[in-house]
Amino acid sequence: MRDCGAASSAPTMGASGRTGQWRLRRPEIDQRRCTKCLICWLYCPDASVVRGEGRGVRIDYDYCKGCGICGAVCPVKAIRMAEEASD
Amino acid sequence: MVTLKELRQDELFLPGNASCPGCMLSLAIRMALKVLGPNTVMTVPACCSAVIQGYYPRSSSAVPTLNTAFAAAAATASGMSAALELSGRGETSVVAWAGDGGTADIGIQGLSGAAERGENFIYVCYDNEAYMNTGTQSSSATPAGAATTTAIRGKAEPKKDVPAIMAAHGVPYVATACAAFPLDLADKIKKAMSIRGLKYIHILTPCPPGWRYPTERGVDVGRMAVMTGSWILYEWQGGRYTLTGPSRGLLDRSRRRPLADYLRMQGRFGQLGDAEVARLQDELDARWAGMARRLEGGAGRGEAGPGE
Secondary structure, three states: OOOOOOOOOEEOOOOOOOHHHHOOEEEEEOOOOOOOOOHHHHHOOOOOEEEOOOOOEEEOOOOOOOOOHHHHHOOOOOEEEEEOOOO | OOOHHHOOOOOOEOOOOOOOOOOHHHHHHHHHHHHHOOOEEEEEOOOHHHHHOOOOOEEOEOOOEEEOOOOOHHHHHHHHHHHHHHOOOOOOEEEEEEEHHHHHHOOHHHHHHHHHHOOOEEEEEEEOOOEOOOOOEOOOOOOOOOOEOOEOOOOOOOOOOHHHHHHHOOOOEEEEEEOOOHHHHHHHHHHHHOOOOEEEEEEEOOOHHHHOOOHHHHHHHHHHHHHOOOOOOEEEEOOEEEEOHHHHHOOOHHHOOOHHHHHOOOHHHOOOOHHHHHHHHHHHHHHHHHHHHHHHHOOOOOOOOOOO
């Protein structure tokens, strides 16, 4: 990046760390029920529903904050929110 | 209409940012950047978005973003737009991305000046209806009845209607949107990119900690804001108002859900009794009557403009 004389930050995944550590509940996708409609991908505020090689989706647990919006918008209820194990 | 399949797959607002779980602003900026694409520069004043970008030397935004002073989003965007124009890069989208405090309160003079001068950029106000990152103090965009840390029994004054103020300036394009309707938002961003001059888009962005609802309900709350008519989706262009999305079917009062369905989803309205809810419903119905007149009126720069 060219020095513009001002403090300048670089685009970074996890600019605020591994935000998956904030999670209290964990979305789990039932791949047999999933119709690959991508509604969860559309609505995830944290870009943590990742589109894979094919047409399917998976959760990026490094950054998913566990808000549960994906489960709330899923039209076929293929995403359940499981309690994270406490340690 | 932008469809889900057309949206770019890569992300220009990166995961692992500092937004709260369930933040609907985070969804709005992610969606806006999917339409704007990489040939975009942004300026962000003090607001939640400046916080969720993250701390130096890392940023969650993959497009060049200039952080600026609270009052200065529209002035900064004016300068960025002029500089790009002079260097032959006028096709780059310039976006001022500010919260409701930085728009309706602190930045309104700069925004009004830029509108009058006819500057060429998109101004987005994302509206979570209070100063959220400093602890939910009221702004002039906080609606009547909502409790904040500076109005613990609920704000007495009504919400300032900034989109109508911008229409009264006669800018080429004004639109309202809601983060719970991302493809409607995408359409409006896309349209704004095709128009020269100052484009103003006002996005309602529900906020779990500030509005006090469970994090997974952000889309439900945003949808209910629209289905009760509390938040109206529309475009204003060439002196004409057009309702968009589900708002198109809601001119008839019987098609709107009772306002209480929206208010009772949120802790910030929990202190309101039935009589106060009924009064807010009456005020909302009056607002829709005003919208019906605007739709019939066609020409005119907003409700209070010289055209009426």
